[in-house]
Amino acid sequence: TLGLIAGLAKPQAGRVTLFDAPVEGVDRRVGFVFQQDAVFPWRSVLHNVMAGPLFRGVGKADAEAQARDWIVRVGLKGFENHHPHQLSGGMRKRVALAQTFINNPQVLLMDEPFSALDVQTRELMQEELLQLWAQARSAVLFVTHDLDEAILLADRVAVLTTRPARVKSVHAIDLPRPRDVATLRYDERFIAIARRISDDLREEVLRARAGH
Known part of the structure; x- marks a missing residue:
């Protein structure tokens, strides 16, 4: 699905529109x-981090200034001259976020970006994403199999059916922002939303097991 929106693949049927025009x-x-x-x-x-602006024709001095600013924003000041193999998984993910946000995307597509991280690092990256989003206000389409992550980050959560995937339901996440990832999951409102979506997911899992 994200590949279709990004223009990396073409739909076999129908069409995908973005910014009021076909992709x-x-x-x-x-x-x-x-x-x-x-x-x-x-x-x-x-x-x-400089690569994106340079590719878009930004001068080297400006690209470097922008890159250094974003490196500070994602908490990597002092690591400017390090290479990826010298960084932890969470730090490499911060580089990836800086690489993306430096280009000021109007739409941000995220495909399970934190799934390979340990629990503590994943929580830190969720906080980081929320803070960066608060600055940039890009529209974000985030794919995840983690229900807690979906609720913590989203304004709306769409539940998909099994293949061929279709939108089964959409749940509004009426939790106030800014959100504290470390404590929000213990909020009664969060628990109620999680229970509602979990019941929806369970129906789909049972249907899939029954072969429907």
Whole structure:
């Protein structure tokens, strides 16, 4: 689904529209954060983050200034000259976020970006994403199999059916922002929403097991 929105694949039927127009290729207004780190292993943190602006024709001095600013924003000041193999998984994910946000995407597509991280690092990255989103206000489409993560981050959660995937239901997440990832999951409102969506998911799992 994200590949169709990003213009990386074409639909077999129907069409995908974005910005009130059919998607016919890669759009520079769309950013993508993958499950696997899409960083250049031979480049330093600074040069990884600079890559997007340089590709878009920004001068080297301006690209470096922007990159250094975003490196500070994602908490990597002091690691500008490190290479990906010298960083932890969470730090590489911060580089990926800086690489994406530096291009000021209007739409951000995220494909299970934190699934490979340990629980503590994952929570930190969720907080980081919420803070970056509060600054950029991009529209975000976030794919995850983690129900808590979906509720913590989203304004709306869409539950998909089994293949062929269709939207089964959409749940409004009426939790106030800013959100504290560390404590929100213990809020009674969070628990009620999680129970409601979990029941919806359970119906789909049972239907899939029954072969429907």
